[in-house]
Amino acid sequence: MTPPAIPANRPRRLLPRSLADRLGWFGAIIVGFLILMAVFAPRLAPYDPSERVARPFLPPSSEHLLGTNDVGQDLLSELIFGARVSLTVGIVAAVVAMLIGTTVGVIAGYYPKRLGSVLMRFVDVVLILPFLPLLIVLAAYLGRSLTNTIIVIGVLIWAAPARIIRSQVLSLRSREYVLASRSMGAKDRWVILRHILPRTGLLATGSFVRAISGAILLEAALSFLGLGDPIQKSWGSILFWAQSRGAFLTPAWKWWVLPPGLAIMAASLGFALIAFAVEERINPKL
Amino acid sequence: MKRLDLSKLGQYVIVIIVAVTLNFALPRLMPGNPLALIAGVDVGLLTAEERAQIIEDVGLNEPILNQYADYWVSIATGDLGQSYRSGRPIKDIIAERLPWTLLLAGGALIISSFFGIILGAISAWRRGGKADVPLLTGMIALQSLPSFWLGMLLISVFAVNLGLLPSFGAISPAANYEGWEYFKDVLEHAILPIVTLSVLSTPGVYLTMRYSMLEVLGEDFIRTARAKGASERRVLFGHVTRNAIAPVVTFLAIRFAFSFGGAVIIETVFSYPGLGRLVFEAVSGRDFPVMQASFLVFTAAVLIANLIADLLYPILDPRTRAA
Numbered sequence: 342m343t344p345p346a347i348p349a350n351r352p353r354r355l356l357p358r359s360l361a362d363r364l365g366w367f368g369a370i371i372v373g374f375l376i377l378m379a380v381f382a383p384r385l386a387p388y389d390p391s392e393r394v395a396r397p398f399l400p401p402s403s404e405h406l407l408g409t410n411d412v413g414q415d416l417l418s419e420l421i422f423g424a425r426v427s428l429t430v431g432i433v434a435a436v437v438a439m440l441i442g443t444t445v446g447v448i449a450g451y452y453p454k455r456l457g458s459v460l461m462r463f464v465d466v467v468l469i470l471p472f473l474p475l476l477i478v479l480a481a482y483l484g485r486s487l488t489n490t491i492i493v494i495g496v497l498i499w500a501a502p503a504r505i506i507r508s509q510v511l512s513l514r515s516r517e518y519v520l521a522s523r524s525m526g527a528k529d530r531w532v533i534l535r536h537i538l539p540r541t542g543l544l545a546t547g548s549f550v551r552a553i554s555g556a557i558l559l560e561a562a563l564s565f566l567g568l569g570d571p572i573q574k575s576w577g578s579i580l581f582w583a584q585s586r587g588a589f590l591t592p593a594w595k596w597w598v599l600p601p602g603l604a605i606m607a608a609s610l611g612f613a614l615i616a617f618a619v620e621e622r623i624n625p626k627l
Numbered sequence: 628m629k630r631l632d633l634s635k636l637g638q639y640v641i642v643i644i645v646a647v648t649l650n651f652a653l654p655r656l657m658p659g660n661p662l663a664l665i666a667g668v669d670v671g672l673l674t675a676e677e678r679a680q681i682i683e684d685v686g687l688n689e690p691i692l693n694q695y696a697d698y699w700v701s702i703a704t705g706d707l708g709q710s711y712r713s714g715r716p717i718k719d720i721i722a723e724r725l726p727w728t729l730l731l732a733g734g735a736l737i738i739s740s741f742f743g744i745i746l747g748a749i750s751a752w753r754r755g756g757k758a759d760v761p762l763l764t765g766m767i768a769l770q771s772l773p774s775f776w777l778g779m780l781l782i783s784v785f786a787v788n789l790g791l792l793p794s795f796g797a798i799s800p801a802a803n804y805e806g807w808e809y810f811k812d813v814l815e816h817a818i819l820p821i822v823t824l825s826v827l828s829t830p831g832v833y834l835t836m837r838y839s840m841l842e843v844l845g846e847d848f849i850r851t852a853r854a855k856g857a858s859e860r861r862v863l864f865g866h867v868t869r870n871a872i873a874p875v876v877t878f879l880a881i882r883f884a885f886s887f888g889g890a891v892i893i894e895t896v897f898s899y900p901g902l903g904r905l906v907f908e909a910v911s912g913r914d915f916p917v918m919q920a921s922f923l924v925f926t927a928a929v930l931i932a933n934l935i936a937d938l939l940y941p942i943l944d945p946r947t948r949a950a
Contacts, residue, residue: 360760364767462641469642469933471925473888474906475649478922481910482653558773562892565775567911580776584896590794594783602776609771617767 365618371611375604379424386418390574398593407596410579411586419579420600426575427608430491431557437495438556439549442502447541449503450510451533461507467500476559480568487570490563494556502548509541547619554612561605576601635937639930646926650919651698655691707920712912717920720905725924727797728894728901730817732886735824740879742825743832747875748868750833751840763837766830774889778823778896785819792819795898820897827889828882835878839871846870873944877936884932887925 378385387406388394393413394405401408407416445464449457476497483489513519519536527535563569564577565584579601583589588597682688689697701708707717746766750759786794793799797816804812843849844867852866890903898904902921909917 360755364764462638465638466642466645469638469929470646471884471888471922471929473885473891474922474925477891477906477910478653478918481913481915481918554771558771561773562775565773566892566895566907577773580773580779584775584779589779589783590787594779594787598776598779598783602773602780605773605776606768606771609773610768613767613771 361618361621364614365621368611368614368618371607372615375424375428375608375611378421379428382422382425386415386421388415388418390414390418390422391572400593401596407600408593410582410597416579416597416600419574420576420604423574423576423579423601423604424608426487426570426573427557427560427577427605430487430494430560430575431553431608431612434491434494434498434556434560435549435552437491438499438552439502439545440499441496442499442548443506443541443545445499446503446506447510447533447537450507451514451529451537453511453514457507461504464500464503464507467497468504472497473562476563477566477568480563485568485571487573490560490569493563494559498552498555498559502545502552505548506541506545509544510537513537513540543619543623547616547623550612550619551616554609554616557605557609557612576605639933642926642930646923647699647702648695650922651695653919654915702923707923708916710909710914710917712908712914712917717917720917721902721920721924724900724902724905727899728887728890728903730813731820731824731890731893731899731901732883734817734821735828735886736879736883738821738825739828739832739882740875743829744836744872744875746829747833747836748840748863748871751837751844751871752863752867754841754844762833766833769826770830772826774823774827775892775896777826778819778893781819781823782896792816794819797900816899820893820899823893823896824886824889827893828886831882832875832879836871836875839874840867843867843871870944873940876939876943880932880936880939881929884925884929887928 391414394415395409395413397409397411397413399405399409399413405415405417407420410416410419445460449460449464451457476493479493479497480489483493514537519532522532522536560569560575561577561580564575565581567581567585569575569578569581571578580598583593583597583601588594705718707721709715710717710720713720746762750762753759782794785792793816797813798804798809799812799816849862849866852862857865887902890901891906892903893899894901894903895907902924906918906921908914909921
């Protein structure tokens with residue numbers, strides 16, 4: 342078997358492996374639970390979240406465990422259905438980011454001379470631009486829809502994964518088996534698909550999961566600023582309405598503000614812990 | 628001292644060009660009438676002549692390259708255009724708002740670097756120990772905390788339930804405090820936003836410090852220092868911390884600029900009249916000229932911070948100075 346793609350001068354681990362693994366499993370349990378909640382939302386939710394099912398601003402009761410919002414929709418149902426929006430946006434935006442990031446990273450790493458250095462210049466520019474303001478400006482221009490949110494987040498967070506993948510490819514391309522393959526006349530396409538991409542897989546997985554964690558937070562922030570999809574409410578949108586109706590100035594903060602925030606944090610943290618465990622396992626010197 | 632790295636400067640120039648070009652191109656590429664996006668007027672309410680007049684004024688009838696050149700000239704001369712909501716020059720609005728954001732970002736910088744550096748050093752020094760594991764996991768958890776949510780909770784608890792601090796604004800309206808009273812008033816309003824921003828920033832400082840310390844601890848000169856009999860305290864402060872601090876300071880400078888971005892969200896929660904809140908107002912009022920100008924200011928802030936970091940690094944870490 343070929344040795345795993347880890348540079349020789351690996352730094353010490355951040356934590357003993359067992360602890361990192363345990364944190365990773367803990368994250369996986371949280372994520373698994375949230376995904377189940379999103380998949381079975383129609384069965385779990387007591388009401389249709391878009392229907393006005395009771396009087397507005399009701400405190401929690403046995404019929405409405407988390408009360409109702411400003412137009413009389415059931416907050417618990419909104420929370421459960423919100424998982425669908427928040428997780429979908431997070432995951433799909435991360436897929437978009439990884440598609441761009443992997444493509445740029447592999448090309449820049451495999452052709453490091455002219456093409457690669459131009460691409461990395463571009464990556465550096467993207468990394469330096471003020472991230473959140475740019476995100477908001479783009480979202481404001483494109484308009485409020487789920488697809489736009491995904492695109493805006495995806496095209497802004499690919500640069501960090503691109504950089505990580507590039508440095509890996511850079512070290513892979515001078516390995517002996519790659520050189521051997523090329524000296525036997527293998528085309529670039531073949532070398533990249535057969536030798537380079539498979540060995541960036543684990544690294545890309547770490548970046549991917551971390552990107553999901555970040556994208557979930559970004560989606561929440563955008564929706565909180567009123568730039569989310571107006572029809573499909575995410576956890577961030579619930580908080581946007583709680584904010585604009587002043588829920589945090591009343592006792593309603595306990596059932597209207599607290600739960601969606603906890604959900605956002607749980608989702609982002611769950612993916613972050615998985616990413617942490619994966620990265621600890623590879624830990625290449627970047 | 629090392630002379631400024633020219634390729635770095637070149638990169639900053641590229642960033643400025645990209646930011647300005649984005650600003651120029653975005654409203655012209657978007658579907659719909661660019662007039663509404665550039666001049667910020669409600670096109671539907673205008674007569675044909677008025678429309679033609681505005682197109683003339685804004686220069687939309689000129690060739691696109693001329694418009695682009697004009698855009699550069701106006702930015703270079705500090706003319707950021709006018710707000711469509713208030714009709715005031717954007718330059719003045721930004722000058723009014725900027726100090727408040729600087730106050731928040733500066734306060735948060737001091738607090739987060741204090742806690743981040745100390746906790747990071749403790750964590751790395753006793754790596755895997757009793758303090759390290761909960762600190763590290765806690766900081767990772769903090770990174771997943773939505774800042775606006777934290778702000779809302781702080782308002783609910785400290786402003787509403789306990790009534791200790793004000794919940795919005797930067798000063799008490801119509802109070803006309805002076806001297807010490809004014810200072811106290813400003814401070815009371817700034818505490819909760821600064822705390823929120825600090826919580827947002829601390830994990831990054833902590834992780835950078837911890838990692839930087841761990842790198843230094845693995846170096847040969849640390850073993851040498853111990854071998855020659857230096858006390859633990861001397862090793863920690865004289866050798867490890869001194870060598871670990873440079874990347875952290877770089878990080879802090881850049882973090883400071885990113886706090887500006889974070890301020891968009893935090894100032895919105897606290898209705899704090901800074902630059903961030905201005906962006907939010909511009910977005911919800913579809914005041915595109917203000918939005919664009921703010922984006923340029925944020926870009927400038929990031930570049931200045933990076934420049935400061937580049938200048939500080941060789942001072943803090945003499946090894947990187949060119950001979």
